Amino acid sequence: MILDFKRGEDYIEVLCGATNKKYGDYVGRLKINNEGQYFITCECCLECPLVSVTLEAFEKHALREGSGRWKRNIWVHCEDEDKVPLWKTPLIKYYLHQANVANRKDSAMRKQNFHRDEFLRCTRCGKERRFHLQSRPDIKNYHDALKHKCWICSLWPYQKITCDDDEERSSLKARRGCSRSSTCQGCSTCYYEGCIKCRFEDCNCQECRDFMLYAKP
Numbered sequence: 587m588i589l590d591f592k593r594g595e596d597y598i599e600v601l602c603g604a605t606n607k608k609y610g611d612y613v614g615r616l617k618i619n620n621e622g623q624y625f626i627t628c629e630c631c632l633e634c635p636l637v638s639v640t641l642e643a644f645e646k647h648a649l650r651e652g653s654g655r656w657k658r659n660i661w662v663h664c665e666d667e668d669k670v671p672l673w674k675t676p677l678i679k680y681y682l683h684q685a686n687v688a689n690r691k692d693s694a695m696r697k698q699n700f701h702r703d704e705f706l707r708c709t710r711c712g713k714e715r716r717f718h719l720q721s722r723p724d725i726k727n728y729h730d731a732l733k734h735k736c737w738i739c740s741l742w743p744y745q746k747i748t749c750d751d752d753e754e755r756s757s758l759k760a761r762r763g764c765s766r767s768s769t770c771q772g773c774s775t776c777y778y779e780g781c782i783k784c785r786f787e788d789c790n791c792q793e794c795r796d797f798m799l800y801a802k803p
Contacts, residue, residue, distance in 0.1 A: 588675065589663040596620045600677070602662050604648035605669070612648035616662070618680050626660075701784060702762040702770070706731055708739045711749035714759070715742050725784045733791060 590601035602616040614628040617638070626644040628636035636647055641656040648659075657673040664670045672678055701719035706728070708715065717728040727743045734741070739749045760769045785797040 587664050587666070588677070589665060598677075598680075600662050602626065602660055602672075603669070604645060604660050606649045609649065612644075614644060616660075616677075618677065622680055624681060701725060704728055704762075705759065706737060708749060709736050710738045713739065713749065713753040715739060715747075716754055716759075718744075718763070719784070722783055726786065729784065729786065729789065729791075 588600050592599040597617050597619045599615055599617045601613065603611050603613040605611050612628065612630045614626045614630070614636070617625045617627070619625075624641050625638040626636070626641060627638055628634045628644060628647060630647075636644065639647070641660060645656045645659055657678065658671045660672050661669040662672065662675055662677065664675070704717050704719060705714040706717060707713070717724070717731070719725045719728060731737050731741065731743075739747050739751065762770065785794045787794075787798055789795075
């Protein structure tokens, strides 16, 4: 039922893809081995360096990072329907979670892959500004701002603002992006004392030094 289906000695392979609303389709080849590991080799262009990467890495490459919904975002072609999400196909029954976690080069990061939004108070006007901690660069921005003893609104990394701009409403501040509860104030899903995603080797603060020295691999 799946188009362009190939069977090897210890794997199966199909044509797959992910659609970006702005740039169109990113096409690749999904290979599933007999251990339940999923790999994708991207064919978006001849020079594409992505070979045998994880589903999430391919999703990120297609600029779908942050959604974490590869079962829906990655599709295959079927005889009677075009662009069928993986979760609707028989391919999903071969997926073994532990096999793919062990295969991730960045598994330590992926185990703790979500951080809620945080707020930082301006030392000049006292207004709080939101920081989105969705990626490592975002977390680095917040980490550096937190160390800045005289942080002010004009240093906010997302857009140019001043102390005259209005502060975010209290009703909106309560929503910090936790996937478990929209009004969560901190739980094991969205808050970490420290992980490989939010600690930095080139930082000299006590928290980063302690993590790099004593955290388990």
